[in-house]
Amino acid sequence: MGKVYLVGAGPGDPELLTVKAVRLLANADVVLHDALVSPAILALVNPKATVFDIGKRCGAKLLTQAEINALLIAYVQTSGTVIRLKGGDPSIFGRSGEELSALNEAGVEFEIVPGITTAIAAAASAQISLTDRRYASAITLMTAHRGRDEDAVEWDRLVTSGATIVIYMPGKDYRDISVQLQRAGLASDTPCVVVSHASQQDEQKLYTSLDALSRATALPAPSLLIVGRCASALERVEPQFLSLGTHRINGFEKEIF
The missing domain is CATH 3.40.1010.10 (Tetrapyrrole methylase, N-terminal domain)
Known part of the structure; x- marks a missing residue:
């Protein structure tokens, strides 16, 4: 054998x-x-x-x-x-x-x-950190599709956990997910990003908010939805250069970065 x-x-x-x-x-x-x-x-x-x-x-x-x-x-x-x-x-x-x-x-x-799960690949493509310490210290991985004998998703517990929520297979209509998370107490302006075909040549990304997500056109499957403050497109700005102070070089004052 x-x-x-x-x-x-x-x-x-x-x-x-x-x-x-x-x-x-x-x-x-x-x-x-x-x-x-x-x-x-x-x-x-x-x-x-x-x-x-x-x-x-x-x-x-x-x-x-x-x-x-x-x-x-x-x-x-x-x-x-x-x-x-x-x-x-x-x-x-x-x-x-x-x-x-x-x-x-x-x-x-x-x-x-083991292999790289799509959540990690999608976050890398979206250029975000799922555990950005400013926003979340945990990640919840879930799927919108559950087995017949399983209980319904406990949206309230997901929201109160404060974790970044990663939803595999969000489906063709994001409205239900958006409504459920807002009903559970998540703010309507909570950032979201949908990543379709992560890491592949036909990859697509959609940065949006939880409220606008309900009206968004679904990206092609397979896709993944990340919900949380870390998913903001605003965090993907050009790096800010930090000055190390003014120093005298060859007799001239210069600011060093």
Whole structure:
């Protein structure tokens, strides 16, 4: 029996892959990848490997989660290196938990190879700090899409926590998120930024406020919404040069920066 690697493909830019991920892809026997994995990353896969696209498109799943679990177990019994390639980081909204449980129950050896989650890539593209100490000392990662058996989002607790809120998969209509956060007590002028296709060539960004967000046209999926004072476009101004004082150089007074 071989080994299954749950590998994070990052946000899409192949240069943001870990060295370990690149090595594993180059030596893979089987790769089962999500729809969000970019063609540039798939180009790094061993050309002799068996590659399956098992992602969902427009909400339609090619395979159920149970079928994906069964494929992983079936292939690892006859192949050396089986890679489950996931967009972003495998442990962040990647359904890894269900796959890990299935692999554990089948007695399959596995390893998780982390990747850059989209929240970090989006913040880098937006040139903001998610934990800017002037505004927030914590981050809340959440998704607008929840499982059928899960409770509704506790918006009040999100707002009172004071954390920067990062919402994966905000959907095609931002109005509900905007209304819910304002009802929970978040100020209408709270800065927001939406990042679409973070780190990729077709990346788009929208800097706005929580109130204006409800009227904004949604950017193409996959996208991510950051809500908090750190997300202000005003923080992205030209750096202010700090004077180190006036010094005498070669007989002349000069201000040093």
